[in-house]
Amino acid sequence: MSRASDALYRPRRGLRRALGAGFAGLCLAATLSGVVVLVVLLGAVLVKALALPPNPPWFAVGEQLRELAAFLSRIASSTNSPNPELAGFKAGIIGSLWLLLLVALIAIPVGVGAGLYLEEYAPAGRLRRAIQTNIANLAGVPSIVYGILGLVVFSRAFGFQALALGKMLWAGALTLSLLVLPIVVIATQEALRAVPPSLRQAALALGATRWQVIRDHVLPSALPGILTGTILALSRAIGETAPLLMVGAANSILFPPSGPSDYYTALPVEIYNFATLPREEFRSVAAGGILILLGILLSMNAVAIFLRTPTGQRAASRAIAQLGRLGWSGRRAGRSRTGLASAVVVPGPGASGPDSEVAQPTDQGGAES
Amino acid sequence: MSLDQQPIVSRNPSPAAPPAPGADAVLVARDLSVWYGSTQALRGVSIAIPRNRITALIGPSGCGKSTLLRCFNRMNDLIPGFRMEGQLGFDGDPVAGPEVDPVTLRRRVGMVFQKPNPFPKTVYHNVAWGARINGYTGDLDELVERSLRRAALWDEVKDKLNRSGLDLSGGQQQRLCIARTLAVEPEVILMDEPCSALDPISTARVEDLMEDLKAEYTIVIVTHNMQQARRVSDMTACLMLDEARGNGHRPGVLAEFSPTDVLFTTPKDPRTEAYITGRIG
Ligand SMILES: Nc1ncnc2c1ncn2[C@@H]1O[C@H](COP(=O)(O)OP(=O)(O)O)[C@@H](O)[C@H]1O
Ligand SMILES: [Mg+2]
Numbered sequence: 001m002s003r004a005s006d007a008l009y010r011p012r013r014g015l016r017r018a019l020g021a022g023f024a025g026l027c028l029a030a031t032l033s034g035v036v037v038l039v040v041l042l043g044a045v046l047v048k049a050l051a052l053p054p055n056p057p058w059f060a061v062g063e064q065l066r067e068l069a070a071f072l073s074r075i076a077s078s079t080n081s082p083n084p085e086l087a088g089f090k091a092g093i094i095g096s097l098w099l100l101l102l103v104a105l106i107a108i109p110v111g112v113g114a115g116l117y118l119e120e121y122a123p124a125g126r127l128r129r130a131i132q133t134n135i136a137n138l139a140g141v142p143s144i145v146y147g148i149l150g151l152v153v154f155s156r157a158f159g160f161q162a163l164a165l166g167k168m169l170w171a172g173a174l175t176l177s178l179l180v181l182p183i184v185v186i187a188t189q190e191a192l193r194a195v196p197p198s199l200r201q202a203a204l205a206l207g208a209t210r211w212q213v214i215r216d217h218v219l220p221s222a223l224p225g226i227l228t229g230t231i232l233a234l235s236r237a238i239g240e241t242a243p244l245l246m247v248g249a250a251n252s253i254l255f256p257p258s259g260p261s262d263y264y265t266a267l268p269v270e271i272y273n274f275a276t277l278p279r280e281e282f283r284s285v286a287a288g289g290i291l292i293l294l295g296i297l298l299s300m301n302a303v304a305i306f307l308r309t310p311t312g313q314r315a316a317s318r319a320i321a322q323l324g325r326l327g328w329s330g331r332r333a334g335r336s337r338t339g340l341a342s343a344v345v346v347p348g349p350g351a352s353g354p355d356s357e358v359a360q361p362t363d364q365g366g367a368e369s
Numbered sequence: 370m371s372l373d374q375q376p377i378v379s380r381n382p383s384p385a386a387p388p389a390p391g392a393d394a395v396l397v398a399r400d401l402s403v404w405y406g407s408t409q410a411l412r413g414v415s416i417a418i419p420r421n422r423i424t425a426l427i428g429p430s431g432c433g434k435s436t437l438l439r440c441f442n443r444m445n446d447l448i449p450g451f452r453m454e455g456q457l458g459f460d461g462d463p464v465a466g467p468e469v470d471p472v473t474l475r476r477r478v479g480m481v482f483q484k485p486n487p488f489p490k491t492v493y494h495n496v497a498w499g500a501r502i503n504g505y506t507g508d509l510d511e512l513v514e515r516s517l518r519r520a521a522l523w524d525e526v527k528d529k530l531n532r533s534g535l536d537l538s539g540g541q542q543q544r545l546c547i548a549r550t551l552a553v554e555p556e557v558i559l560m561d562e563p564c565s566a567l568d569p570i571s572t573a574r575v576e577d578l579m580e581d582l583k584a585e586y587t588i589v590i591v592t593h594n595m596q597q598a599r600r601v602s603d604m605t606a607c608l609m610l611d612e613a614r615g616n617g618h619r620p621g622v623l624a625e626f627s628p629t630d631v632l633f634t635t636p637k638d639p640r641t642e643a644y645i646t647g648r649i650g
Contacts, residue, residue, distance in 0.1 A: 124449060198486040202546070205444060206499035206553055207476030216498065217488060 042294075048287035051280075075288045079254050080270070084281035089289050092270035094256035095169065095249070096238055096296075099266060102173035103180065103237045108230055111181050115188025115226075120214055139182035147246030150175025155247050167248030169257050169264040175247050176240060180233040187229020191222035223320055224313040231304040235297050241268040267293050395420045395557055395587045396441050396478075401455035402620075403436050405448060409620035410436045412611055414455075416626055418557075418604075423579055423588045425598035425629065428608035429644065433621030434591040437608070438559045440464070441589070442478040443471040460556070476503055479555035483562040485542035487534030487549070492517075492526050495534040495545055499553040512552055520548035521578050540571025547578065558582070560590040564597065576601050595645055598629065605629040607641040 049071060056063040078088030122128045154171040157163035165171040195218050203213040249269045257264040267289060274286035306312040394417035403411040411433040418424050426434045439445045440457055441464065457464035459478060488495050496513045505512065513530070517523040522544040526537065534545050543563060550558055560579075564572040579588055579601050592598050598605055606626040610619040625638040636642040
């Protein structure tokens with residue numbers, strides 16, 4: 001069983017195994033520290049939120065939950081008030097939803113368009129590299145800087161009174177749009193880069209124009225990735241506080257905004273304001289606001305995670321295919337296929353509708369020998 | 370720079386091996402050299418591919434077979450750093466140059482890739498898409514059926530037209546890709562090692578298919594499989610790596626272009642002989 005050369009090896013198996021186990025343990029500890037911090041944070045916020053009387057004992061879970069639900073629905077439906085028993089976040093929640101809508105309407109088309117241009121059209125070269133570097137850097141600029149930019153550009157319009165947006169919701173929405181634009185651009189580019197080159201080659205080799213390839217293959221393939229990145233960018237926007245303080249989100253708005261030209265406040269801004277008030281009872285209100293904000297953020301992230309799963313990708317592609325039917329190609333296909341479809345197509349089990357497209361990029365990298 | 374004014378003078382093919390009689394040249398390369406960045410992939414290739422014949426491109430790895438193929442439908446344009454010199458013709462018209470629209474050219478010079486790459490769409494849409502984006506005004510259903518029949522795939526997929534093309538087996542996927550190419554009615558089909566990812570039975574099917582398609586199409590096929598080249602092709606071009614240049618890189622050159630039976634029985638070029646007898650490559 002032993003060879004002469006065995007003498008040259010010193011296996012030290014025990015030490016190697018121990019080192020491996022130790023490293024795994026350290027990684028586990030790192031993971032747990034994140035989880036523990038999150039649990040402690042949530043627990044502390046929950047305890048704070050329930051600090052208002054009446055105060056059921058901690059083991060009465062059902063009662064606790066009922067009280068929490070009642071508390072959250074109260075603060076979600078009432079506006080700011082000097083009385084902590086009456087104070088709530090209605091104005092902030094509606095303001096934040098407005099911001100979300102406007103940021104989505106501004107940042108998604110511009111960001112996706114810019115990502116598409118940079119990835120698909122811009123000629124490679126120094127200029128493109130410079131723009132690329134700039135966008136990556138912009139994604140890392142502190143948000144307060146965007147706040148100052150928004151103040152100068154949107155709120156004051158460099159001093160042109162006629163164009164200045166002042167403390168309108170528009171100013172906040174535009175500022176947040178600028179803030180998340182780099183994230184949307186980068187997410188779009190990464191999703192486009194993940195589209196297998198073989199797919200583009202196949203389409204181009206049939207005599208398709210670049211636009212036809214992008215419309216029918218590249219975008220549908222990249223869509224789940226783009227949506228995921230976009231949703232994460234939007235959830236960043238909805239949690240931002242500092243830039244909104246610069247561009248006029250007020251702390252004492254009693255009526256929720258009814259349009260983008262109204263004065264506004266946002267959920268995190270109100271949380272911040274409540275948390276800085278001296279009376280202890282307001283801490284509970286602030287904690288309740290944090291729970292609502294976290295709820296919104298986590299559900300947005302859940303959608304993003306869902307879109308990364310195969311089921312989610314299929315669902316997204318199918319939704320897009322339905323939308324695409326409004327376009328020329330879908331309509332035409334629908335009409336001309338009917339004869340064949342009814343005559344010969346016997347959809348097997350699991351066969352999806354005629355327009356369903358399974359946009360799961362399979363890796364068929366174009367490398368050739 | 371019209372290509373049909375001067376006779377085609379191929380440097381390399383021996384005078385004893387002209388293209389098969391009665392066949393005019395569809396694709397022509399004259400003194401073609403290709404670079405990717407600073408590395409030269411092809412040097413001085415002159416070849417005239419005859420119409421309605423199957424032409425095989427053989428040669429060791431990296432000698433530029435795929436490069437030559439991609440020149441004919443301008444797919445090389447997509448590769449950063451690609452540069453070419455020399456002349457390329459298709460049906461007497463130039464292929465390269467800013468005045469030629471590669472989109473129009475690619476419809477007429479179709480391509481089947483090494484790895485089956487169906488679209489992540491239904492079988493039906495895989496075939497119909499190319500025709501639709503090229504503005505086909507006829508009956509799409511009929512075109513899909515005809516193309517799938519010509520690709521010898523119809524019987525296997527006629528009940529699965531609404532399934533994803535990715536659900537098919539590898540051999541079926543490759544025939545789907547062929548059907549997709551046929552649906553835009555090209556004149557030439559370029560195939561880059563179309564069977565290298567297929568099992569022997571699928572390979573035999575694709576080979577039979579090529580034989581059937583020959584009447585209507587000109588086929589150029591790259592293959593590493595010498596038996597395949599012998600079985601399917603009428604003409605064979607053998608590319609070789611040139612002697613090393615200054616930087617040690619060896620561009621590909623055309624060693625010999627002859628009728629397949631001639632090339633495999635009495636090769637003129639010693640490098641060809643060495644390659645087909647297994648001493649190079
Ligand atoms: N996309 C590319 N970029 C740079 N060099 C390439 C590329 N494709 C091929 N080459 C080079 O060109 C030469 C010929 O390659 P190729 O045409 O793929 O050979 P073959 O198909 O005969 O194996 C090789 O030296 C290869 O490294
Ligand atoms: Mg190759």
